[in-house]
Amino acid sequence: MTNERKRMRFELLLERFFSNFHRILLTNLLFAIPSAIVFGALYALNNVLFHGAISLPLSLTAIILLYPFYSGVVMVCRNIARGDTEVKVVKTYFSAIKSNFGHFLVHGIIIYIIVTFSTLAVSVYVGFLSSGWFFYVLLFFSILIALMLLFTIYYIPLMSVTYDLPLRYIYKNSLLMSFGEFKNNIFATIAAGVVFGICFTAVAFIRSATVLAIVVSLLWALLLPAAVTFMIVFFIYDGMTNIMRNKEDISGELTEKIEKGLKEQEEKKAAQAAQPVKDDFSDIDISSLKDTDDYIFHNGKMVKQSTLLKMIREQQEKAGESQSDPSNPAE
Known part of the structure; x- marks a missing residue:
């Protein structure tokens, strides 16, 4: 050859x-x-x-x-x-x-x-x-x-x-x-x-x-x-x-990266929206709450104790339903 x-x-x-x-x-x-x-x-x-x-x-x-x-x-x-x-x-x-x-x-x-x-x-x-x-x-x-x-x-x-x-x-x-x-x-x-x-x-x-x-x-x-x-x-x-x-290759790579980044952001937002948002009651003593119209300081605002108790009970009920749901088995 x-x-x-x-x-x-x-x-x-x-x-x-x-x-x-x-x-x-x-x-x-x-x-x-x-x-x-x-x-x-x-x-x-x-x-x-x-x-x-x-x-x-x-x-x-x-x-x-x-x-x-x-x-x-x-x-x-x-x-x-x-x-x-x-x-x-x-x-x-x-x-x-x-x-x-x-x-x-x-x-x-x-x-x-x-x-x-x-x-x-x-x-x-x-x-x-x-x-x-x-x-x-x-x-x-x-x-x-x-x-x-x-x-x-x-x-x-x-x-x-x-x-x-x-x-x-x-x-x-x-x-x-x-x-x-x-x-x-x-x-x-x-x-x-x-x-x-x-x-x-x-x-x-x-x-x-x-x-x-x-x-x-x-x-x-x-x-x-x-x-x-x-x-x-x-x-x-x-x-x-x-x-x-x-230039076309670089432009194509940048476009692909931008599209990928936007897709990841959308997926992250969707995942966050699908998860239940839990209220944080760590700043108060839950055992001292009473079902009254007296106000208590919570998350930078004055809130009625009866309203806080209602919010806590609703969160506990949702947590109980999530644990009993067979599609969400406990770890």
């Missing part, structure tokens, strides 16, 4: 990527259709409003407009990354858009705000570096915060297509995993960086603006969105599902 060598993670990455490359290509082409419409409209609007000058806030609105369609890319790449062998790209793509359109539109707005302010903050502090060392500190913290937000953005779309959760839990869990899954986040960033590096190499020596625009458009339409998404999802999916599964 031969033992097969356990394949390294890098080998699985390459195997799943290249064996499903035609699916990744088709996913890119599907996403390229709304991309072309959005980029074309924003380019025309930018020319009208700013006469050819590039407006960063306006250009980044593409994130909001395209993010609902990006849900299809995430769903297809998630299925490929986790090892599904028969992924129906077109059906999966449009099903994801239909199911997640509203949530991803909100995600797009949130991510637009994050990206816009992070970009502006870093660019401003870079411009002021010559003014003093304090701006180096601000730049460092800006980059650090931007990196944590980038890791958070990794999880937001993946968690949305994988779990049916309210938005606040998606953002909370994604932010926590940006810290808790730091190693996998770094691997995902490196893998995505490799894809961008290959694309940059392909266009670095092009001098013609027209040719450059054509090559960049082709790379976007055929490779970039799904390839980068696949790389990120491959490295973070297992860690995310393990954490979410552990």
